[in-house]
Amino acid sequence: xxxxxxxxxxxxxxxxxxxxxxxxxxxxGLEAALDAGCALLARxxxxxxxxxxxxxxxxxxxxxxxxxxxxLTRDGAxxxxxxxxxxxxxxxxxxxxxxxxxxxxxxxxxxxxxxxxVLLVGAGAEExxxxxxxxxxxxxxxxxxxxxxxxxxxxRGERVSDLVPAxxxxxxxxxxxxxxxxxxxxxxxGMTNKRPGRVGDSPIIGAGTYAKNGVCAVSxxxxxxxxxxxxxxxxxxxxxxxxxLSLQQAVHEMLHGILAGLGGDGGLIAIGADGQIVxxxxxxxxxxxxxxxxxxxxxxxx
Amino acid sequence: MSRPKLLALLCLTVVCAPALAVEPRxxxxxxxxxxxxxxxxxxxxxxxxxxxxGLAAALDAGYAILERxxxxxxxxxxxxxxxxxxxxxxxxxxxxLDHEGDxxxxxxxxxxxxxxxxxxxxxxxxxxxxELARLVMEKxxxVLLVAEGAEExxxxxxxxxxPRDYFRTEARIRxxxxxxxxxxxxxxTAPGxxxxxxxxxxxxxxxxxxxxxxxGITNKHRGRVGDSPIIGAGTYADDGWCAVSGTGQGExxxxxxxxxxxxxxxxxxxxxxxxxxxxxxxxxxRRSGGEGGVIAVDRSGNIAxxxxxxxxxxxxxxxxxxxxxxxxxxxx
Numbered sequence: 001x002x003x004x005x006x007x008x009x010x011x012x013x014x015x016x017x018x019x020x021x022x023x024x025x026x027x028x029g030l031e032a033a034l035d036a037g038c039a040l041l042a043r044x045x046x047x048x049x050x051x052x053x054x055x056x057x058x059x060x061x062x063x064x065x066x067x068x069x070x071x072l073t074r075d076g077a078x079x080x081x082x083x084x085x086x087x088x089x090x091x092x093x094x095x096x097x098x099x100x101x102x103x104x105x106x107x108x109x110x111x112x113x114x115x116x117x118v119l120l121v122g123a124g125a126e127e128x129x130x131x132x133x134x135x136x137x138x139x140x141x142x143x144x145x146x147x148x149x150x151x152x153x154x155x156r157g158e159r160v161s162d163l164v165p166a167x168x169x170x171x172x173x174x175x176x177x178x179x180x181x182x183x184x185x186x187x188x189x190g191m192t193n194k195r196p197g198r199v200g201d202s203p204i205i206g207a208g209t210y211a212k213n214g215v216c217a218v219s220x221x222x223x224x225x226x227x228x229x230x231x232x233x234x235x236x237x238x239x240x241x242x243x244x245l246s247l248q249q250a251v252h253e254m255l256h257g258i259l260a261g262l263g264g265d266g267g268l269i270a271i272g273a274d275g276q277i278v279x280x281x282x283x284x285x286x287x288x289x290x291x292x293x294x295x296x297x298x299x300x301x302x
Numbered sequence: 303m304s305r306p307k308l309l310a311l312l313c314l315t316v317v318c319a320p321a322l323a324v325e326p327r328x329x330x331x332x333x334x335x336x337x338x339x340x341x342x343x344x345x346x347x348x349x350x351x352x353x354x355x356g357l358a359a360a361l362d363a364g365y366a367i368l369e370r371x372x373x374x375x376x377x378x379x380x381x382x383x384x385x386x387x388x389x390x391x392x393x394x395x396x397x398x399l400d401h402e403g404d405x406x407x408x409x410x411x412x413x414x415x416x417x418x419x420x421x422x423x424x425x426x427x428x429x430x431x432x433e434l435a436r437l438v439m440e441k442x443x444x445v446l447l448v449a450e451g452a453e454e455x456x457x458x459x460x461x462x463x464x465p466r467d468y469f470r471t472e473a474r475i476r477x478x479x480x481x482x483x484x485x486x487x488x489x490x491t492a493p494g495x496x497x498x499x500x501x502x503x504x505x506x507x508x509x510x511x512x513x514x515x516x517x518g519i520t521n522k523h524r525g526r527v528g529d530s531p532i533i534g535a536g537t538y539a540d541d542g543w544c545a546v547s548g549t550g551q552g553e554x555x556x557x558x559x560x561x562x563x564x565x566x567x568x569x570x571x572x573x574x575x576x577x578x579x580x581x582x583x584x585x586x587x588r589r590s591g592g593e594g595g596v597i598a599v600d601r602s603g604n605i606a607x608x609x610x611x612x613x614x615x616x617x618x619x620x621x622x623x624x625x626x627x628x629x630x631x632x633x634x
Contacts, residue, residue, distance in 0.1 A: 091557070092557050097449060118552075119526070121423055123525060124406075124523060125525045127523075195455065196450070196451035196454065197447045197451015198444050199446040200446075204446070206535065206556070207533070210559075228534075231559060235562070238562075238570060239570070242567070242570035
C-alpha cells in the first residue's frame with residue numbers, strides 16, 4: 001500500500017478568470033508532480049523521496065508559488081521557505097527566507113540529514129547550502145513576468161492578483177510508502193507584496209508541515225499566520241492520536257472550526273497511517289491531486 | 303455615623319456581599335533562566351546568590367504588574383526583559399555567541415486571549431528581542447519576522463538598534479573560544495549556555511501568556527533557529543488550557559511540538575498540568591534523546607516547573623503566597 005497527495009495552493013480562484021489554457025497548465029503541473037512521486041513509491045522508494053520529488057517539480061514549475069515563479073516581496077525579490085518531515089523518527093528540516101537556493105525543499109532535506117538543526121534562516125541557511133555544495137542562483141532566476149505584474153497590481157491596490165492563483169499559496173506533498181513510513185513537505189514564496197523577513201507557516205514544523213508514523217502526515221496552504229497560531233498541522237495529528245477522530249473529521253474541524261473561528265482560510269492535505277487521503281479547504285479552490293496503489297487518481301481545483 | 307449613612311452602608315454591604323465573598327481570581331507567574339549542565343561543583347555560593355538575585359528581580363518585576371491589575375502579557379514581557387538585560391542569562395545582553403562571534407537572538411510571545419502571537423529570529427541589533435516580538439504581535443499582521451527584515455520592522459516602529467558589542471560579554475567570548483578549541487564542539491560550559499529565558503503568567507482577568515527569549519547555543523551555525531521563537535514548540539499560550547515556555551535542546555522541542563502538546567494532553571487526554579508536563583519532559587522528550595525543561599501555568603493558576611537535565615534556573619510566585627527560586631532538583 002502506498003499513497004501520495006499534493007497541493008499547489010489554495011485561495012480565491014475565480015472560475016471566470018481561469019482560462020482553459022491556464023487551467024491546463026496547472027493540471028499538467030500537478031500531474032507531473034504526482035507522476036514523479038508515485039513512480040518512486042511504486043518501485044519501493046521512500047515517502048521522503050516521493051514528497052521531495054513532487055515538491056521539487058512544483059518548485060520548478062513557474063505556475064506555482066514556490067521556487068521558480070514564487071510570489072515576490074514588496075521589494076520585488078523572491079524569499080523562499082520550505083520544510084520536510086520524516087514521520088519515522090520525527091526528523092525534520094526547514095529553511096526560511098532564502099533568496100538564492102533553486103530548490104528550497106532540497107536544502108530543507110539537507111538540513112534534516114546533514115546538520116544537527118531543524119531550522120536555518122536567511123544568509124546562514126545559504127552559507128550552509130554552500131558548505132553542502134549547492135550551487136546558488138541569482139534571485140532573478142525566481143522572478144517571472146507574471147509575478148512581477150501581480151506585485152505591481154497589488155502595490156497599486158488592485159485585486160487582479162487573483163488572476164494568478166495561490167497569491168497566498170504554497171505547494172506541498174504528503175505520502176505513505178510501502179514500509180508504512182509517512183512524510184510531509186511544503187515549499188512557498190509566501191504572500192505577494194510581503195514584508196521582507198516575514199515567515200509563514202510552511203517552514204514551521206507543527207504549523208504548515210508535520211508527519212508522525214502511525215498517525216498522519218499533513219501539509220498546509222493558506223493564510224500562514226492563522227495556521228501558526230493554531231499549530232494547524234500538528235493539531236490535526238493530536239486530534240487523530242488523542243481523540244481518535246477520523247483524519248477527515250480532524251482536518252474538517254481544523255479548517256472549518258478552529259481556523260474559521262480565528263478568521264483564517266486555506267487548505268490542508270493529509271494522509272493517514274492506513275493510506276487514507278484527505279484534501280479539504282475553506283477557500284474557493286485548492287489545486288490538488290492524489291494517487292494511491294489502489295488505483296485512485298485525482299486532479300481537482302474546485 | 304448618621305442613620306441614613308449607616309443605612310446606606312448596610313445596603314451597600316448587602317449588595318456587595320456576594321461579590322466580596324467571591325475569591326479573588328488567582329495570580330501566578332513562573333520564570334526560567336535556562337536548563338542544562340549546571341555543575342554544582344562550579345557553582346560557588348557567590349555565583350548561586352547572583353543567579354538567585356537575577357531570577358528574583360525578574361520574578362518580582364512580573365508579579366508586581368499582575369498585582370496591580372496588569373495583564374499577563376505585560377508581566378511576561380517585564381520578566382523576560384529583566385532577564386534579557388541581565389548578562390548572566392543567555393538572552394539579550396550576555397547571550398551566547400554564534401560561530402562568527404555574534405549574538406543572534408530569537409524571541410516569541412503569545413497572548414492566550416485571541417490567541418495572538420509574535421516572534422523574531424536571527425536579530426543582531428535589538429536590545430530586547432521580546433519587545434520586538436510583542437510589537438510584531440501588536441503592530442503587524444504577521445507572527446514571525448526574521449533577520450534583517452525583522453530589524454527593518456524594529457526601525458519602522460521607532461526602536462533604537464544597538465551595536466553588536468552591546469551583547470558580547472567577556473564571559474561569552476571566552477566560552478566561544480573554548481568551544482572553538484574543542485574542534486567546534488558545542489559544550490555547555492557555563493550555566494544556561496544551552497539555555498534560554500522565559501516566563502508564563504496568569505492575570506486577574508483569567509488571561510494566560512508566555513514569552514521566551516534566547517541567544518541559542520554557543521558556536522551555533524549562523525541562521526540556526528531553535529524552539530524559542532517557534533509558536534507551539536518553545537512558546538505557547540491558550541486561555542482555555544495553559545501557557546508554556548521551554549528551554550533545552552531546541553531541535554527536540556520543535557520536532558515534538560512540546561509547548562502545544564502539553565496543552566493538547568490537557569485538552570484531549572484530560573491530564574493535569576503537572577501530568578502533561580511530566581509526560582512531555584520525562585517520557586516523550588527523554589525517549590527521543592532530548593534534554594531540557596519547561597515552566598507552565600494553567601487557567602486555575604497551577605504552576606509546573608519540570609526538567610530532565612541536571613538543573614534549571616527557575617522561580618515561581620502566586621497569589622496564594624508561594625514564592626520559590628531554585629536551580630537543582632530539590633527546590634532549595
